Amino acid sequence: METATLLISCPDRKGILSEVTGFISKNNGNIINADQHIDSQKQIFFMRIEWDLNGFQIEKEKIKEAFKPIADKFHMDFSLHFSSEVQNVAIFVSKYDHCLYELLYRFKAGELKGNLKMVISNHEDLKPIAEMFGVPFFHFPKNKDNKLEVEKEELKILRENSIDLIILARYMQILSDNFVKQYRNRIINIHHSFLPAFVGAKPYHRAYERGVKIIGATSHYVTEELDQGPIIEQDVVRISHRDSVEDMIRKGRDLEKLVLARAVKWHLENKILVYGNKTVIFE
Amino acid sequence: METATLLISCPDRKGILSEVTGFISKNNGNIINADQHIDSQKQIFFMRIEWDLNGFQIEKEKIKEAFKPIADKFHMDFSLHFSSEVQNVAIFVSKYDHCLYELLYRFKAGELKGNLKMVISNHEDLKPIAEMFGVPFFHFPKNKDNKLEVEKEELKILRENSIDLIILARYMQILSDNFVKQYRNRIINIHHSFLPAFVGAKPYHRAYERGVKIIGATSHYVTEELDQGPIIEQDVVRISHRDSVEDMIRKGRDLEKLVLARAVKWHLENKILVYGNKTVIFE
Amino acid sequence: METATLLISCPDRKGILSEVTGFISKNNGNIINADQHIDSQKQIFFMRIEWDLNGFQIEKEKIKEAFKPIADKFHMDFSLHFSSEVQNVAIFVSKYDHCLYELLYRFKAGELKGNLKMVISNHEDLKPIAEMFGVPFFHFPKNKDNKLEVEKEELKILRENSIDLIILARYMQILSDNFVKQYRNRIINIHHSFLPAFVGAKPYHRAYERGVKIIGATSHYVTEELDQGPIIEQDVVRISHRDSVEDMIRKGRDLEKLVLARAVKWHLENKILVYGNKTVIFE
Amino acid sequence: METATLLISCPDRKGILSEVTGFISKNNGNIINADQHIDSQKQIFFMRIEWDLNGFQIEKEKIKEAFKPIADKFHMDFSLHFSSEVQNVAIFVSKYDHCLYELLYRFKAGELKGNLKMVISNHEDLKPIAEMFGVPFFHFPKNKDNKLEVEKEELKILRENSIDLIILARYMQILSDNFVKQYRNRIINIHHSFLPAFVGAKPYHRAYERGVKIIGATSHYVTEELDQGPIIEQDVVRISHRDSVEDMIRKGRDLEKLVLARAVKWHLENKILVYGNKTVIFE
Structure with missing residues (x-):
């Protein structure tokens, strides 16, 4: 049909x-x-x-x-x-592999309906995983000095492949405003905290220091302001004083991959409407 | 409006x-x-x-x-x-007071939109609570022998007060088929388990014996078959081997009162459609 | 025993x-x-x-x-x-009644083991509720000008009644540093957000503006810094774009009263150890 | 250490x-x-x-x-x-791949501490996945007639590899009593319902028919009685009338793989004590 x-x-x-x-x-x-x-x-x-x-x-x-x-x-x-149109998708990663695995599996299993065209990374660590699943892997090393330069190459390859959606699957680099503007509401990030708590770096460490009893993960569209874009999905897990930072990181991984996968699924099925800085999810 | x-x-x-x-x-x-x-x-x-x-x-x-x-x-x-029509409500209780308190509070606070006309009980224990909130209390002692007889009196008083909705707030008696038929889809019960697990008596004890890791509560419309009516709402809470039956009963109370209150709210706001043995909740 | x-x-x-x-x-x-x-x-x-x-x-x-x-x-x-020692307790409230009802019910039902000696408020609105449960109610009107003055009177009555624990059950006033120091780790507050998100005023409105998909409540010990004290307990509830601020406030009420009641229970049963700005809960 | x-x-x-x-x-x-x-x-x-x-x-x-x-x-x-002793593990599967992927990933990532020695299946469908991860795959076709015969071969290969733990990762065959006895409290199964609700076949279909508002998954040790063994872990997810059986199956998959992975982790870290038909989890 x-x-x-x-x-x-x-x-x-x-x-x-x-x-x-x-x-x-x-x-x-x-x-x-x-x-x-x-x-x-x-x-x-x-x-x-x-x-x-x-x-x-x-x-x-x-x-x-x-x-x-x-x-x-x-x-x-x-x-x-x-429904006959299928979006082209690129995944950006750095070194953490749990979100990448989850997405690769779900695209392969047909649960996520999109053409997964490539994995892009600033490191080579996850190349074998992309290859395991037969997805092309592109390595773009990046640093503060060459960032805009490298982004140009990334944008070129994205355009050449008519990429519709970019997924930041624990990508540890901040994209430039110019990059973000070209994919407005088409870049989904996973942040490893219950936003707006713990914006920015090392949220699990800060959650540990603050002594919270629940941790979370948030998927959102990327905007020019770090971790401030429209929230798509969030989920949480209960922790206790017994959980070390390492335990929190481990428990958080299970949240991150599910919360990211749900957001990607809804986006690919055209179930998300963005207005102002919020989302309507027609689940 | x-x-x-x-x-x-x-x-x-x-x-x-x-x-x-x-x-x-x-x-x-x-x-x-x-x-x-x-x-x-x-x-x-x-x-x-x-x-x-x-x-x-x-x-x-x-x-x-x-x-x-x-x-x-x-x-x-x-x-x-x-919206100008407000339903008349009767609450049936036995000896447990937590659901009764919760409902009395929510009716009083205006969160539940209905005319709470009476509390009916087979015991006198909770009379002072109904009186605290200024709600008429009727005592109808019941046993196996006089059940149908007493139900006639109950039905009479319900009719006289044009009761639209009956809430069984941990009422420990089974209503006769005749009674149920007269209030089809208008009697809401709270069962202290995650149905269809632990139908019938002493669900917490049986959950304890079975060694489950999560317990629940279920609000449903009453039908002729015990605990088999259309489910309106369910919720759960995590437990562990550390929880005794008493702990489970205590934790369960907080579930029961919330799960019952949500069902009553939806019913009074005409948000529930029953079909077959299921419900559509237009929340 | x-x-x-x-x-x-x-x-x-x-x-x-x-x-x-x-x-x-x-x-x-x-x-x-x-x-x-x-x-x-x-x-x-x-x-x-x-x-x-x-x-x-x-x-x-x-x-x-x-x-x-x-x-x-x-x-x-x-x-x-x-176990033979029972703590003396005072509840501070303003105008919201849901947490007060919940606590009054639980003290009365024996679930919270403490001598509830009084309810103190800066308004008279909730006096009838305290009286319903037979608990003395003291009205201490407060404003910026007379705050320290009034606190002296409050401290006097607390001392006279040997109060061990103060519960701020949606008390809409900030206590002075002097007051807090005298009840270090003995004042429990309920904040209507998932701390550290939305510290301070109107958290539900800000959660609505931010477009979060989950809201929460946090009980914590009060320190000199607003909403920065050791967290005792947190819980959350899922919301969606369909929930107005009013819906969030309503759903939040059910969280607030449970999260506060759990913290009070643990405190009264000597199950909380505070260290640095964190808690160990020996549940 | x-x-x-x-x-x-x-x-x-x-x-x-x-x-x-x-x-x-x-x-x-x-x-x-x-x-x-x-x-x-x-x-x-x-x-x-x-x-x-x-x-x-x-x-x-x-x-x-x-x-x-x-x-x-x-x-x-x-x-x-x-801690220096590492258990040898075999995974049994049929045709569903989500639990297998999850376990393969977690063993590979080092999150599950065990020697994953083999995948055994009554079908060949998942062989490529085992091979992707470099894990030996053994195909043992089974039917009612040859079941005990085939089990002998399976037991032989398990013994030869000194397997300590068997994981049934949506294995659609019932093991014989003899088989179970040889691995008492060392076979972990994932059942796709919130036990004791929906014991046996097609739990999602039956949950759909019953109209429940929450579905679950249960990991447990296998005993001679189907789905009656000691429960290790359970988790649930909320559903609504909007969820078809297919939606429930999809949402359930995410539960199943996490609930199974948690049980395996605890077992491999010697955190589970079985007594009677219950478990103590020293998490």
Whole structure:
């Protein structure tokens, strides 16, 4: 079954839901999923609607055009996606391998629906793992002096491969503002703390020092400000005074890989709408 | 703001969502919440839709009639509720007081929107608590021999007070089939285990014997079969070998009262649809 | 059964456990609970050991003296508690009633073992609730100008009643350094966020703005620095974009009251050891 | 650092803790971890104690003998383990690969401390995965008729490789009583439900039918009765009416692999004591 999905946000007004569903029904589309949300504080309407294209009376190529009058009427931001389109994906890593393994496994098992085109790293340590799974590995050594230079090469290879989504799977480098701008809301990072607690380096060490009783992990879109982008998913695990920093790092690994994998899955299935610095997840 | 809420279930077909939302839009209703679900296995469509009655062009009393043609077309089961209608509630208890306190507090605090009309018990122990909160308390001693007799009196007082919802807040008696039938899907019980594990008596003792590492509580609608009714909500807490049966009972109390309170809240806000032996929760 | 409990911390060295348990065994004490922990980073040894006094060959009054040579040998900080001693407790509140109800219920039900002597508030709103439970209520209106003055009166009444533990159950005033110093590690506060995230005012509003997917509550000992004291307990609940600030406040209430109640229970049962800015919980 | 670990269970009596710790102290051992538990219902004492062998005055080979008088005095069951001993492990699988991947990764990453000697399967599907990680794979096709025959061959290869622990990583065959007896408390299974709910086949389908709001996974030692062995670890995840059986299976996979990995880790680190049909986990 091929489906189309509309992601919509606009100022809240009477009649939006009726017009959008009417558009699909009149054209003989069978709605499979519809989910909407109204931010009543900011009066914004959000919607994700997915329908079966089989029997739909508008050709795929013309749906966008046909929908435009409704979009204009309600001042909508919208995007249209087809289940037949699959995104191209690049994973960035440094030396930690647990998130990389998890992603490689899930792409291979078909749980994550995307073309995993490459693994990029500033170190060579994880090359054998990428190769185990038959994914091309590119080594781009980086330091403060050559960072922008190297990023140019990275951007070139990403463009050449039409990469749609970049996953930072415990990538220990900060991307430049220029890099981030070119992949706005298309770079997902995993931060090993329960944001906004412990922004920046060594969150487990700081959690240990503070004596917290629960630790967490956060997946978010990358913005120019470190660890400040829209949060996609978070999860936590209980710890106690018995847990050393090493225990926390170990327990945290299991969180990190799951929290990252969930965010990637939702992104690839067009289930995330970003607005302001927040996300709506149409799970 | 006064609102109307439609709860709908029907065989899944093209166009339902569009017709229902169209009905509201054409009559100038402003949709505040819309949530739908399709059981794709059984091909059933479920919906909860709530709209502001201010400016709506159909009088409250005539909405049901006006909606009927759509309901008939799609073979819908539906119910219509108004935010101005508040349900009458009776709580049944025996000797444990933690759930009763929690409910009394939440009704008093306005978190649970219902008219709490009475507390009924087969013991007198909790009378002072009902009185603390100014709620009438009725004592109906019960045993195997007089059960049906006493139930008649209970049913009489419930009818006289137009009770819409009965909450069994750790009520240690099994209601007769006749009683249950008269309040189909309107009796909420709290069972102190993670159903379907440990149906029946002494679940904590049996959980202790089995050596489980997590215990739970389940709120459900009461049916003729013990602990087999549609589950509304469940929650769990981690335990260890260090926990005695007494510890489990104590930790379980905190689960029971929260899991029961959530179910009651959803019921009173018309957020639950029962189908077959399951629930759809439009939270 | 009357028991004695030793809480011990000292530099880690060989033989501590053996000497402490030997002390009890040689004097015919039956150990009921023994729990120890070594902070391997800082090389500190912590222990909680509880034994049955029935048949113990040292009189209660002389145990401290008898244990002193061992304490000196290992440079121990230690405290000795008897199950027959019950702490005197005061609850401070402002206008929110959910934590107060929860505590009043648990003291009344005997789950919290302490003499609840009074409720103190800067407002009169919750007086009827204290009275419902038969607990004396004292109203001390406070503002920036008279704060230190009023605190003197509060301290006076606390001293007169030999208060051992102060519980801030959503008390919306900051205590002076002088006040805090007099009840070092004996004032428990509930903060309505997952510390160290959202220190200070309006944490739910800030959590909403930040777009977090999980919210939390933290109970901690009060120190001179706002929300920086040793954390005793934390818990969290999952939220989504559907939750308004009001929903978060409502869901948070259920966390706050449980997280506070757990901390109070552990404190009253002498299960908490504070060291540096952290706690060891011998649960 | 090489350590020795004693796992002890015996009838509870005065003085056990003191004698055991005294034994280690007198012989100049430095205790690193000590954890004990008393089952006050059954009056059984359990202990795990680990000490640094550096400087310990009894040779490794003679510790057992030296400890025997104490063991006899208190009628102890005990086992002695050295950190230098590493267990040999075999993984049994059928067609599902998620648990296998997880275990292969964790053994490779050194998080699970054991010699992973082989993967055994009744199908050939997962052979490439074992080979990816360089682990020998043995294919033993099995059916009702040849089951006992094939098990003989399996037992032979297990013995030849001195396998200490067998992990059933979603192995879809029931082992014979004879097989189980030879590896009493040394076969760990993962069951894809929250036991004792949904014993046996197709637990996710049955959970879906029952309409539960939370699903779980359970790791346990295998006994002659299906899914009735001592529970080691359990975990759960929240679901809703929106989750199809397929969603439950997918969410369950993440539980299964973590719950199994935790049990294997504890077993390999000698942190589990089995008594009756329950476990004490000295985490």
